[in-house]
Amino acid sequence: xxxxxxxxxxxxxxxxxxxxxxxxxxxxxxxxxxxxxxxxxxxxxxxxxxxxxxxxxxxxxxxxxxxxxxxxxxxxxxxxxxxxxxxxxxxxxxxxxxxxxxxxxxxxxxxxxxxxxxxxxxxxxxxxxxxxxxxxxxxxxxx
Amino acid sequence: xxxxxxxxxxxxxxxxxxxxxxxxxxxxxxxxxxxxxxxxxxxxxxxxxxxxxxxxxxxxxxxxxxxxxxxxxxxxxxxxxxxxxxxxxxxxxxxxxxxxxxxxxxxxxxxxxxxxxxxxxxxxxxxxxxxxxxxxxxxxxxxxxxxxxxxxxxxxxxxxxxxxxxxxxxxxxxxxxxxxxxxxxxxxxxxxxxxxxxxxxxxxxxxxxxxxxxxxxxxxxxxxxxxxxxxxxxxxxxxxxxxxxxxxxxxxxxxxxxxxxxxxxxxxxxxxxxxxxxxxxxxxxxxxxxxxxxxxxxxxxxxxxxxxxxxxxxxxxxxxxxxxxxxxxxxxxxxxxxxxxxxxxxxxxxxxxxxxxxxxxxxxxxxxxxxxxxxxxxxxxxxxxx
Numbered sequence: 001x002x003x004x005x006x007x008x009x010x011x012x013x014x015x016x017x018x019x020x021x022x023x024x025x026x027x028x029x030x031x032x033x034x035x036x037x038x039x040x041x042x043x044x045x046x047x048x049x050x051x052x053x054x055x056x057x058x059x060x061x062x063x064x065x066x067x068x069x070x071x072x073x074x075x076x077x078x079x080x081x082x083x084x085x086x087x088x089x090x091x092x093x094x095x096x097x098x099x100x101x102x103x104x105x106x107x108x109x110x111x112x113x114x115x116x117x118x119x120x121x122x123x124x125x126x127x128x129x130x131x132x133x134x135x136x137x138x139x140x141x142x143x
Numbered sequence: 144x145x146x147x148x149x150x151x152x153x154x155x156x157x158x159x160x161x162x163x164x165x166x167x168x169x170x171x172x173x174x175x176x177x178x179x180x181x182x183x184x185x186x187x188x189x190x191x192x193x194x195x196x197x198x199x200x201x202x203x204x205x206x207x208x209x210x211x212x213x214x215x216x217x218x219x220x221x222x223x224x225x226x227x228x229x230x231x232x233x234x235x236x237x238x239x240x241x242x243x244x245x246x247x248x249x250x251x252x253x254x255x256x257x258x259x260x261x262x263x264x265x266x267x268x269x270x271x272x273x274x275x276x277x278x279x280x281x282x283x284x285x286x287x288x289x290x291x292x293x294x295x296x297x298x299x300x301x302x303x304x305x306x307x308x309x310x311x312x313x314x315x316x317x318x319x320x321x322x323x324x325x326x327x328x329x330x331x332x333x334x335x336x337x338x339x340x341x342x343x344x345x346x347x348x349x350x351x352x353x354x355x356x357x358x359x360x361x362x363x364x365x366x367x368x369x370x371x372x373x374x375x376x377x378x379x380x381x382x383x384x385x386x387x388x389x390x391x392x393x394x395x396x397x398x399x400x401x402x403x404x405x406x407x408x409x410x411x412x413x414x415x416x417x418x419x420x421x422x423x424x425x426x427x428x429x430x431x432x433x434x435x436x437x438x439x440x441x442x443x444x445x446x447x448x449x450x451x452x453x454x455x456x457x458x459x460x461x462x463x464x465x466x467x468x469x470x471x472x473x474x475x476x477x478x479x480x481x482x483x484x485x486x487x488x489x490x491x492x493x494x495x496x497x498x499x500x501x502x503x504x505x506x507x508x509x510x511x512x513x514x515x516x517x518x519x520x521x522x523x524x525x526x527x528x529x
Contacts, residue, residue, distance in 0.1 A: 050485060
């Protein structure tokens, strides 16, 4: 049975920002990220050696490319879409929780929704609703 | 000098004992500032504009995110690894270890002047003795290294003599780079002094004005990933063979050499090649044993950064076992650097429990002659180990 956890108002987390919340069910914490206006949530535990993944820096990564003169170059790509663990610097795609290199390792992710205040009220009463407005909306995590 | 750090005056006795299960052979601690080290220097060194001649921060290889573990950087902007309370919590509570072997990181081989290097090493030893090995060591969890300069072997031997017998220091620490590989007779005074006092010699790679980080046998490197993959194993392979072929261990049968942060499994193919050539072309040497026996009797390797297999994690334990990890490998974390390995997660899961125990604790316990149990303290209480 999923539990809903209120992260906070959407207005507090503009694109590029993030936070870590510590629900009772997940004591090591869950990182919540706004990537380009969409919210994503990842467990704050790196699947590699258990480092506090979400305390790492959100950034892009370098990628090899062929330049116009056909010489090898490097370019900075996917800025704001990647988080690097503060231990060992393994890089994960925030949208999917997958490593950016080829591996079967994946960090656990959680569904995030944005709910309007009136929806929140109805949710509290156990009534099914559909979101109608994003004014004063709240970020909700399902864990 | 160090009055800003509040510590309990007396060890609060918790009663009881704790079994020693994890010994960390590579922990880097720092002073709060470079001036703190300079304050331990005597004239003329202290008065010769040391800070200008010995830049504390120098251009070097760096990772994209910096060299520190992201959650180990002190909030007050002081150096990584300089906060004793944070160190105590992260080492002895979070994923608890019993003892931390300290290898102060900043002061080895910075200059082009061997005598200044020795003066800096001496200051680093005095500073460590005064802080991490006494004031900050109320719980007696930290074990010191006598830092010496390999480029000043006579001064290095004198520095070893100055601390030998002090129970706070249990090994000699040197860097990876010297004018010649370490079997060369020029280093004899260092090995003699270490062997005389039964002190193992730990080698940790390091850069400085005369100790370039990025030199390979065929030129310099560009990238951090090249440097961190190659430099230590290349240098350690050269030293390993040089120590063996020059008879250092025949002269000092009790001498132990520890390769820190340079990997482990690479030594197997190097040893195989040496053994094959040994049979045919070692007649000019006075060596009494085979290379495999010298390695078994004289070398140990620290785990971090531990060899991992992304594709076949189940097979890596077999490689460790084949390479005699049960005897040669000692756990290390490299706290507080970015590639910190926690003791509960670092080793391959499929290792035999007995081998795991030897790597995490027993091999280092024998090298440093540490006890099987120790008094419980406040960290154990916090860690729920008592």
